Amino acid sequence: MARIDPLAEEDAPAPVKDALDGHRLKYNARITNMKATLAHSLPAFEVYMEWYRLYERIGEILGHRLAYLFAYSISEGSDCPLCTTFFRKIIIDNGEDPEDIRFTEDEQMVMDLGSAISLHHGKIDSALFERVSSQYSTAQMVELVAFAGQMVATNIFSNVTETDIDEYLQTYISFTDK
Numbered sequence: 001m002a003r004i005d006p007l008a009e010e011d012a013p014a015p016v017k018d019a020l021d022g023h024r025l026k027y028n029a030r031i032t033n034m035k036a037t038l039a040h041s042l043p044a045f046e047v048y049m050e051w052y053r054l055y056e057r058i059g060e061i062l063g064h065r066l067a068y069l070f071a072y073s074i075s076e077g078s079d080c081p082l083c084t085t086f087f088r089k090i091i092i093d094n095g096e097d098p099e100d101i102r103f104t105e106d107e108q109m110v111m112d113l114g115s116a117i118s119l120h121h122g123k124i125d126s127a128l129f130e131r132v133s134s135q136y137s138t139a140q141m142v143e144l145v146a147f148a149g150q151m152v153a154t155n156i157f158s159n160v161t162e163t164d165i166d167e168y169l170q171t172y173i174s175f176t177d178k
Helices: 014-027 033-038 042-049 051-062 064-077 081-093 105-119 126-133 138-161 167-172
Strands: none
Touching: 014 042, 033 042, 033 138, 042 051, 042 138, 051 064, 051 138, 064 081, 064 105, 064 138, 081 138, 081 167, 105 126, 105 138, 126 138
């Protein structure tokens, strides 16, 4: 049960309603339990929704598939049931089994980076950082690390508030998360 109930849109002040509508239009996205919880604070909502802009950039760097798998690895490492389930849905909807994903060596390196960042609170092995940074530019590394930080922040928010997993995600919950 959520520690903070999502804000009902009909109860939201006009600027928050405008922000929710703008988010829906810009990203063709639904207002989830987490977003409705963030909507209690317009600045918090706006800051967290910047995740989408950076996620689009990560998709340009890594490709669409590896971008959502990178986010999944971070969410799993953060032990965030909500975010892990969100990315499980994307993985499954794209025809893969989250428990049996095959990675190339380069993909595995990116997955290891995401997991290490979340599992070790950003204190990752120098050899791993060097391997990844040899494949990406300095700007791309900044974006990858910044995105991982945003993903961890999202995981923390969802975990602390114990945001309920949205109804549309229920069938995607891992048996280990139930």
